[in-house]
Amino acid sequence: MKVKQIRAIKATLDIVCGKWKAAILLVLVGKTLRFSEIKASLPKINHQTLIKQLKELERDGLLERTSYDEAPPRVEYTLTEYGEDLEELLTHMMSWGEKHLELKKQPLEEDEVIIDNFEEERVTSQ
Amino acid sequence: MKVKQIRAIKATLDIVCGKWKAAILLVLVGKTLRFSEIKASLPKINHQTLIKQLKELERDGLLERTSYDEAPPRVEYTLTEYGEDLEELLTHMMSWGEKHLELKKQPLEEDEVIIDNFEEERVTSQ
DNA sequence: CTCCTAGGTACATTAAAATATACTTCTTAC
DNA sequence: GTAAGAAGTATATTTTAATGTACCTAGGAG
Numbered sequence: 001m002k003v004k005q006i007r008a009i010k011a012t013l014d015i016v017c018g019k020w021k022a023a024i025l026l027v028l029v030g031k032t033l034r035f036s037e038i039k040a041s042l043p044k045i046n047h048q049t050l051i052k053q054l055k056e057l058e059r060d061g062l063l064e065r066t067s068y069d070e071a072p073p074r075v076e077y078t079l080t081e082y083g084e085d086l087e088e089l090l091t092h093m094m095s096w097g098e099k100h101l102e103l104k105k106q107p108l109e110e111d112e113v114i115i116d117n118f119e120e121e122r123v124t125s126q
Numbered sequence: 127m128k129v130k131q132i133r134a135i136k137a138t139l140d141i142v143c144g145k146w147k148a149a150i151l152l153v154l155v156g157k158t159l160r161f162s163e164i165k166a167s168l169p170k171i172n173h174q175t176l177i178k179q180l181k182e183l184e185r186d187g188l189l190e191r192t193s194y195d196e197a198p199p200r201v202e203y204t205l206t207e208y209g210e211d212l213e214e215l216l217t218h219m220m221s222w223g224e225k226h227l228e229l230k231k232q233p234l235e236e237d238e239v240i241i242d243n244f245e246e247e248r249v250t251s252q
Numbered sequence: 253c254t255c256c257t258a259g260g261t262a263c264a265t266t267a268a269a270a271t272a273t274a275c276t277t278c279t280t281a282c
Numbered sequence: 283g284t285a286a287g288a289a290g291t292a293t294a295t296t297t298t299a300a301t302g303t304a305c306c307t308a309g310g311a312g
Contacts, residue, residue, distance in 0.1 A: 002152055002241045007234065008223035009148045009216055015226065017143040019270070022135045026128055035289055046271045051290070061229060071278035072288040082229070085222065090135055092218050096211065097134035100141065103187060103208070108133070115128045145300070161259055172301050177260070197308035198258040 012089070015060050018053045020045050022090060023114050025079070028063060029087050032078040043116050062086065138215070141186050144179050146171050148216060149240050151205070154189060155213050158204040169242050188212065 016022055020042060027033065027041045039050055054077060057063045062083035068074040079086075142148055146168060153159065153167045165176055180203060183189045188209035194200040205212075 001243070003239055003243050005216075005220050006149050006152055006241050007238060008220040008227060009152070010223070010238075010240070011226045012219040012223035013143060013148060017139060022139060023132050026132055026135070036287090047290090048272085049270055052270085060226070067289090070288095071280085072286090073278085073290075075289060082225070085225070089218055089222050090131075092215055093138040094131050094134040096215050097136070097138035099208070099211070100137045100186070101134060112133060112136075113129055114136070115132050117127070117129050162257095173260090174302080175300055178300085193259090196258095197310085198256085199260075199307085201259060 015057075015062065016086070016089075018056065020049060020053050020114075021057065022093075024050075024053060024057065025062065025083065025086060026090060027115060028077060028079050029084070032076050035075050035077070038077060041116050042114065044111070044114060057083075141183075141188065142212070142215075144182065146175060146179050146240070147183065148219075150176075150179060150183065151188065151209065151212060152216060153241060154203060154205050155210070158202050161201050161203070164203060167242050168240065170237070170240060183209070 016025075023042055023045075024038060027038060033041070035050075035054075038054075039045065039047070042050065054063070054065070058065050061080060064078050064080050066076045066078075068076075142151075149168055149171075150164065153164060159167070161176075161180075164180075165171065165173070168176065180189070180191070184191050187206060190204050190206050192202045192204075194202075
């Protein structure tokens with residue numbers, strides 16, 4: 001019985017446990033972004049790593065990659081419906097994790113800032 | 127804003143993403159087990175790995191280690207209240223992961239069986 | 253005395269994930 | 283014709299995680 005449980009849990013973890021996976025998914029919730037935009041949102045990610053993790057997320061059916069035949073190239077990424085389903089789980093992880101951060105009261109370290117906080121400026125400057 | 131979100135999510139993932147962490151936690155839900163019992167539930171885990179992951183889970187406040195001064199030694203592990211809270215999240219991961227397994231219809235591979243299915247026999251043989 | 257047990261430690265090795273550096277392609281802008 | 287930009291590929295290197303093998307301890311059983 002637990003055999004089946006752990007199998008499903010591991011399936012989830014295998015998808016979401018890459019160093020940048022959660023951040024990529026979070027950045028894509030509710031919008032379509034180009035490769036360069038995702039990269040700009042995640043200023044510290046390595047170029048190769050981003051490519052690899054996007055490929056894995058695509059392979060796992062969480063996002064869709066659309067490539068336009070232009071030069072310079074344009075490639076856009078969106079969450080699939082299935083990927084959007086993950087948002088709820090991410091929210092759940094968030095609330096559990098907040099409790100942990102409170103318990104530990106760890107100060108925020110500089111290199112922990114993984115997502116660029118540019119959302120607001122972006123929206124108002126349009 | 128997403129900076130805070132991702133930080134909390136990463137806190138959760140950092141705790142739960144070890145190869146055997148979810149299995150260990152799942153096996154401990156609702157009961158206290160000795161080191162050797164945990165190991166028996168996870169027949170394929172490496173000895174060192176189990177020790178290391180238990181230490182990390184203890185450090186992160188998810189479980190409590192009680193050592194009795196006997197020989198041969200006896201050491202018991204239980205989830206803390208905080209660790210028990212995680213059960214709900216694991217359940218959530220499970221239901222999301224089941225959907226994924228259905229989509230992919232991956233056959234169960236032999237070496238994917240990570241938890242020993244000994245629960246029932248155990249209970250009835252007591 | 254030697255062996256066995258449980259829960260370790262110490263150290264070496266392998267495998268997997270992430271990072272760094274350089275190169276490619278096509279087209280428009282200078 | 284040279285440079286710049288987007289989204290890559292290719293390859294090497296570093297970092298981290300997981301494994302494998304051997305050894306330690308105390309007391310009870312033979």
